[in-house]
Amino acid sequence: MPLRSCRLTALFSAVLLAACASQPHPAAQPQALPQGLRADVAVLETTDIHSNILSYDYYKQKADPTLGFERTVTLIRKARGQFTNSFLFDAGDTIQGSVLADYQAQVQKIGCDQELAVYKSMDAIGYDGGTIGNHEFNYGLPYLSQVTGTPMNVEGTSAQRCTGPHYPLVLANVNSVRDGKPIFKPWTIIDRKIAAYTPDGSQLSVPLKIAIIGFAPPPIMQWDKQNLQGKVTVTGVVEAAQKYLPEIQAQHPDLVIAILHGGMNNAPYTPDMENGGWYLAGVPGIDVLLMGHEHTDFPGPRFAHMQDVDDEHGFVRGVPAVMGGFFGKDLGVIRLALVRQQDHWVIDKSKTFSQVWPICPPTMVNGKPTVSPSNCVPADPQIPLVVGKVQQAAIDYVNTPIGQSNVRMSSYFADEGDMSALAPVNAAQIDYAQQALPSAHPELANTPVLGSAAAFRTGFGGPDDYTDVMPGPLTLRSAADLYFYPNTLSAVKIDGKGLKAWLEQSAQRFNRINPNATGEQQLINDKYVGYNFDQIQGGIAYIIDVSKPAGERIVKLTYRGKPITTAQTFVVVTNNYRASGGGHFPGLDGNNIVLAAPDGTREILARWLQKHPSLVAKDLPRASWHFAKLKTHGPVVFTSASDKQAVAETDGLHNIKQVRDNGDGTAVYAIDLSH
Known part of the structure; x- marks a missing residue:
């Protein structure tokens, strides 16, 4: 009923009065805002x-x-x-x-x-x-x-x-x-x-x-x-x-x-x-x-x-x-x-x-x-x-003891061949897969199992953004430091050709080095993120020649001392991100996954460390790769946290020298690729 017809007269019934009372009033028209406001x-x-x-x-x-x-x-x-x-x-x-x-x-x-x-x-x-x-x-x-x-x-x-x-x-x-x-x-x-x-x-x-x-x-x-x-x-x-x-x-x-x-x-x-x-x-x-x-x-x-x-x-x-x-x-x-x-x-x-x-x-x-x-x-x-109580509870939890280590595990020089922070991850992944595969895939029971891991903390977030687990007591915090993300474990079946392609993709972490250049050359390709530099262990050995173009850098790829053939079969244990196509690695799209564990990699690592309550170097797989010898006319340099040269020396990298401190917690290091 139109509002204008609602007039209170004696002729209107109570029903009509109710109808009038319920009539919506026209919405007030928004006031026009002045131009130039x-x-x-x-x-x-x-x-x-x-x-x-x-x-x-x-x-x-x-x-x-x-x-x-x-x-x-x-x-x-x-x-x-x-x-x-x-x-x-x-x-x-x-x-x-x-x-x-x-x-x-x-x-x-x-x-x-x-x-x-x-x-x-x-x-x-x-x-x-x-x-x-x-x-x-x-x-x-x-x-x-x-x-x-x-x-x-x-x-x-x-x-x-x-x-x-x-x-x-x-x-x-x-x-x-x-x-x-x-x-x-x-x-x-x-x-x-x-x-x-x-x-x-x-x-x-x-x-x-x-x-x-x-x-x-x-x-x-x-x-x-x-x-x-x-x-x-x-x-x-x-x-x-x-x-x-x-x-x-x-x-x-x-x-x-x-x-x-x-x-x-x-x-x-x-x-x-x-x-x-x-x-x-x-x-x-x-x-x-x-x-x-x-x-x-x-x-x-x-x-x-x-x-x-x-x-x-x-x-x-x-x-x-x-x-x-x-x-x-x-x-x-x-x-x-x-x-x-x-x-x-x-x-x-x-x-x-x-x-x-x-x-x-x-x-x-x-x-x-x-x-x-x-x-x-x-x-x-x-x-x-707002968060003080739960913050303290989380800190208390990650300080739960899980063992002891005689090894320093750090990522300061993970890009240069120090695998100390990756070795426990790969060891834990290989151990898990070797136990799980025989029942899940009996046909793969005798297939070589390799582990692939990347250093997640390589300085992107600043001079403190490195993994560094010192010798001494290990806690759940140590496992979280060694494995930063809540990934789950996955394993893929690949052949020798796919294994080499995987490593070639990872080697894009490095710039191509010109041995004849006399000025400084940066070793690390900053456009290729550190968490995509996979390093594979478990009986394989390989050399990375940074003088060669991307796609041709992996030389002398062997398994237990013998050259790997293109048709040779391997199971590589990695995380769900990589196995499902993360990073766009060739041959990894989720279709060749043979093991998709419900367990998180960090939890698998923590349990492995608990099984090695006094961790020593022989418990860890050896470093699997190094750079090809290359004599350069000018210095090849990279950046890491300052004053860590002794860490490189302890971990066998005797060709690394700090050349200048940046004054911000980082330093420039030179690496002599001829040694």
Whole structure:
């Protein structure tokens, strides 16, 4: 009944009176905002926190002021004080990656009514939204469903809604096999009031409507195959954006922010591209791009030569973008300058820019930017209060004794042939497979079993980012230091040709060295990550000739002293990431897996160490490779932690010499390849 007909007269019945009372009033029309209105909005981003909540090194058991979300919070508060209008988002890889994370997921599992420590910490400062990274899937979908408070229509998960973070999580490209629907909300709308200014300087409080849409890297189906196969499917980031943007635009948002757990690659696009940010920025309708996953900064020099990328002001194909580091080391900040034109908010790109704020601003030492712990911002005092009890419980747990070692196991020179930190991992993997294979695959009972491991901590995160287990008591912390990730064990069957191809791929860790060059040559190829430098042990021996081009570097490959033939069969024990295609190694795509253990590699290693309560050198496999002899006219150099030459000497690398200290905890070493 039209409202205008409702007149209170004696002729109206009580029913009609009730109908009048229930009539909806016309919605107040939104007041038109003046043209030329301006507003500055800060879009703040964290990414790849990896549950590094406090500034603490669990492996060395000491404070580490160069990382930790508690210091990022200090920057968040600073940004909120500097910008009247701000929004805070997280780009994933949040719940995994520290001893504390493993403790809550695998040891003292939290209940449905409890909130995960990292989410409690994030809620303490207040977030507006976030997305899901690849490492969120490491502990399985039931755990992810529980700790994010997101019931999923997926096998093995509960329909019960548990306690999750107090901000929305969005993910548009991971769908349930059961119903084809996203396991998280693909997108959501955030309505806020912001302060804006008229051309004459008057301040107004006006509405701003932001849509956020999230994306995980499509290769999760390889990396976490054992957790995801048959349960979810993944679509490319561009395809997912194109699917949901019409729905989003129907809500008439002022801005659309894409939150991608991925970086940038402008190679030809494929739906399974790991770092699709460059292509996502080109999808019409995306106004702002937040990135992660690559553990680097944008804006930053790594992307300086990429087409249509402004690495100084932070634009990707004309879209403001940021990627804010990792481990709580940085805060990504986009300063959006908005102006009202033709009844719409428009980004004024001439006044918009992105920055990455470090918790430890570098200072110049000998002409080089250097991070000093004394220059780091203070930790926010509120965060330790939130997680103090569970932090101490995790520390107590990893100090559980498991044995004794007479061997120093370190990764300071893992790239140069020191396998002391890899040998126990390979020994444990080989031992496990040799016991499990005869019953699982009797036909492989007599097949040689090899172990493959990579040094996960080789200085990428700074001078303390190395494994270093000293002689003396061993604890669960030692096992966590030796094996950093919560991978499970897998074994693959390959032939001699595939084994050589595996090693050739790994040898891309090195630059090609020109023996005739007189200047310094860098040994390590920084574009090839350390965790993809697999080193294989178990009776094989090989030589790496860095003077040869990639693909031709493995020479004199033998097994028990005899040359390996192309048709010779081996079982290589590795982790689920590598066996399922992680790193794009030739011949490794999940189809030749002969053993997929339910056990974590770290737990397998801990049990092996317990079986060797007094570990000595003879318990460990010998180093399996060395560099081919090469006389060079100029020095071949690499970087490691400073003052570690004695470690190299003790472990038999007598051709390494420290040549200069960088003043930041690292040093340049020269390696004499002629010896």
